[in-house]
Amino acid sequence: MAAETLVVEETPSLGSSVVALLEADGLEVRRFPDLPSAERFHESSAGGHPLVVVASNSHSCPSAARWGLGPLRGASMIVVGTRDPALRSSGRLHVVRLPLEPQKLLELVHALVEPAPDGPSASGALERGP
Numbered sequence: 001m002a003a004e005t006l007v008v009e010e011t012p013s014l015g016s017s018v019v020a021l022l023e024a025d026g027l028e029v030r031r032f033p034d035l036p037s038a039e040r041f042h043e044s045s046a047g048g049h050p051l052v053v054v055a056s057n058s059h060s061c062p063s064a065a066r067w068g069l070g071p072l073r074g075a076s077m078i079v080v081g082t083r084d085p086a087l088r089s090s091g092r093l094h095v096v097r098l099p100l101e102p103q104k105l106l107e108l109v110h111a112l113v114e115p116a117p118d119g120p121s122a123s124g125a126l127e128r129g130p
Contacts, residue, residue, distance in 0.1 A: 015055035057081035
């Protein structure tokens, strides 16, 4: 069973589309207007949130800048739609540019939220990002 995915809607219209895509694929999703709200939820719940998806098509992504400093720093982050040319996939940070390829995003999300089979990490091949 896949863990709940936290979605931060920095850009609400893009966030709604991302949430709809993830839910249509059967994933459990909880949405937030900003990263501090997601962090508060994470801390007040039992945790276990391995992934934060940020929908942000602006020139900067406040969530990506703050993520490594807060309680979700142990989770992976996917930033969908950013126009920040300096933001690149690295380690647990995955940058997905527009136009969105839904199947590739879903494959990445599943690799990051589903329990890995015995052996090498299922997300190892995706660490460099899409």
